[in-house]
Amino acid sequence: MAFKQVKPQKGYELVMDQIKRQIVDGEFAPGAKLASVVDLAVSFGVGRSTIREALSGLRAMGLVDIRQGGGTYVADPLPGKETLALDAEAIFDRAESLQQLLEVRKILETGCAAAAAKHRTEEDLTVLDGILATMQAHLSDESIGEEADVRFHLQLAASTHNALLQQLMESVSQRLHESMKQTRRLWFYGERAEAQRLLQEHSSIVEAIRRQDEAAAFETMKRHLQKVENVLESALRQKQP
Incomplete structure (x- = not known):
């Protein structure tokens, strides 16, 4: 039996997937402000660079807006289902x-x-x-x-x-x-x-x-x-x- 190769997920991908799921499930409402990079790093037990990469990925999907000096917010309105289905x-x-x-x-x-x-x-x-x-x-x-x-x-x-x-x-x-x-x-x-x-x-x-x-x-x-x-x-x- 042939199997399709799988790639191990990187740390930022795991973080990104968790936050994405919370947004899709409505745990974070459109327009809601996410915790700071520092606080997210502590919550996930990862480095700040990992959090920044995860947020960059979410931004690429149109799920969050990153405001310079103002934090990260859930997109309002959220993108359509096609975009929500995208991963990295x-x-x-x-x-x-x-x-x-x-x-x-x-x-x-x-x-x-x-x-x-x-x-x-x-x-x-x-x-x-x-x-x-x-x-x-x-x-x-x-x-x-x-x-x-x-x-x-x-x-x-x-x-x-x-x-x-x-x-x-x-x-x-x-x-x-x-x-x-x-x-x-x-x-x-x-x-x-x-x-x-x-x-x-x-x-x-x-x-x-x-x-x-x-x-x-x-x-x-x-x-x-x-x-x-x-x-x-x-x-x-x-x-x-």
């Missing part, structure tokens, strides 16, 4: 389907960034700065962050003042929106990254465009997307037997 492995299962779109984005968006640096206007910079301000003001609101992220990348295409580039970006805008939601989750989960760090990367792209440094805009966008690709590749490696 299921999140990464989507990596392969995202990889091809990311390849297209790398080709298209690095070119958009360079062209935007060459052709941008002061009005374009004002719009980009406004999007960055929205990201800054809503670091703890993932839904607003996703919307702002998509608008940022579409505005880069608009800032090229090349109608064909804009049309190309708009033609994949729906796919872009859907994929960005998943890549942001993979980013936060795989990199243990904070929203502030993601904001800094977007800011660096805008600063290169502001200086009209085409090469820097190209390379900064390339590095930004490469980090997402690294997370996807890591996810695919985890899926290999």
